[in-house]
Amino acid sequence: MYAASCAECSDDGQFSVDGERLFIGSFNLDPRSIELNTELGFVIHSPKLAKEVGSVFEQLAPEAAYELRLQDGGLNWIERHDGQEIVHAEEPNMTLGDHLMIGFAQRLPIQWLL
Incomplete structure (x- = not known):
């Protein structure tokens, strides 16, 4: 696909x-x-x-785009620029505010909407 x-x-x-x-x-x-x-x-x-x-x-x-790769039980984000591969162990470009919003949203009873 x-x-x-x-x-x-x-x-x-x-x-x-x-x-x-x-x-x-x-x-x-x-x-x-x-x-x-x-x-x-x-x-x-x-x-x-x-x-x-x-x-x-x-x-x-x-x-x-990032390529997602499972590695050692975790998820890595693979970035490519000018033929170089950069591996991020945490999601790139996430701010503290982004992490807080996700943490808050995970606690909401909205599973049925997904």
Whole structure:
């Protein structure tokens, strides 16, 4: 599966699962969105376009996104810049405020919404 999103278009995205079809829209791939989604998207049957988008994603993703890797019972975030691999043992770019907000949200009784 290829997934991509546009930084300037916060919720817009596209993905190709099988190299034959391409989905373009604002749908998120999580259980809540699958059950409650009211947004829209288009499925385009075009092997050529799906492969082209997949190819562009494969070229851009390594330097535009973190790779998550399980290691020694923990989770590492792998960042790549100029051919160099940087391993982060903790989620990058998280502020104290971010950690506090996540800790607070984990205690809310909202599991049924997820």
